[in-house]
Amino acid sequence: MGIKPKQSVIFFIFFALLQSTCSLANADEHEHSLALQPDLAHQRPEQHSHDHSEDTHDDAVQHQAVSLSKVQRSMAGVEVTKVYTNVYAQTYYAPAEVKANGYTSYIVSPRTESVVMNRYVVLGEKVQQGQKLVTLFSHEMAQAQADYLLAKNEWERTAKLGSETVSESERLAAKTRFNAAYGQLIALGLNDVAIQKLHSPTSDTLGQYTLVAKQAGVVLKDNFSQGQRISAGSELMLLADETTLWIDAKLSVNTKFDLERVSQAFVSVDNRDYVAQIIQQTHTIDTQTRTKVVRLSVNNESDTLHAGMFVDVRFVVTSEHKAMVIPESAVIRGVDQNWLVFVEQVDKSFLPVQVKMGPQIDDQRMVYGLPEGSRVAVKGAFFIASELAKSGFDPHNH
Known part of the structure; x- marks a missing residue:
């Protein structure tokens, strides 16, 4: 039986649609196959890239330590000290006047x-x-x-x-x-x-x-x-009798420290120090100067101090709590403005270690973040930092 012209047109259109659908299905299957392939195809390159990054970090850690020769250490005056958490001493200053000893006058x-x-x-x-x-x-x-x-x-x-x-x-x-x-x-x-x-x-x-x-x-x-x-x-x-004199030190009311924790006291005049002992303190405040008087006794057998002289008194006070305190010369600023110290390693190289700064204690600084017993460069830190800068290395990988 022959196919009529109208039926022929309809069959052609159906066949074309069927072929197009098959093509789209194949394309989707191919795309899905490709979508699954990258993880397999690129897994090794990614692993290779990660390994390379770790190698670079290991190299950075290895090269951030600075090694100095004996000559460099000597020329830079590098000094290393082990640091521990311990009680520390803080110094307070007060103006004072020398007075005759009322008990021997x-x-x-x-x-x-x-x-x-x-x-x-x-x-x-x-x-x-x-x-x-x-x-x-x-x-x-x-x-x-x-x-x-x-x-x-x-x-x-x-x-x-x-x-x-x-x-x-x-x-x-x-x-x-x-x-x-x-x-x-x-x-x-x-x-x-x-x-x-x-x-x-x-x-x-x-x-x-x-x-x-x-x-x-x-x-x-x-x-x-x-x-x-x-x-x-x-x-x-x-x-x-001036063999023993009184020193009346005037402490500001804002100076807050326990006199019982004073471990040492010194009278300073003309670049010379005299050991003194606290013997009295007033319990009232001068309404005009807003100061209180602490009286000390000082030996003057050398006859160099005389009543009426103005001197300075230095009170050395022992802390109540322990802390890690290091010389300020040991601390420098890093390139990112963080504070660093250089810790000597087993091979005598110096590794920059970031620390957190605490309050200033005379010419020292309280720091946090250092392990007990760290061998810190307390002198020559600036030279070590300059040698680190010459190597072009950023301790913080910035």
């Missing part, structure tokens, strides 16, 4: 109203115990000296008389008057030597008396002139 003053007749020493002069200082005149002293001489003569005469001539009560009264007159001279400032001189033909005029040094020392104050009338108790001179 002596004020020279008349005990009755007097007039200055003569002086024998001047301001700043060193005197010995018993040395004459000043001669004064006093009406009260004249009366006391006269009463003493009369009482002494009466007692000596009475003591020679027998009991049949002088009663026991009269004898006791004479002795009492003598002792009282003697005590009055002592109270007015005369010593035994001065009192004995009253019996000498060459003794001073009644009313005149001389004050002598009760101790060896230096004349620190001299507040009188010859001919001046001085009231009782007025300070004529101040004698001080």
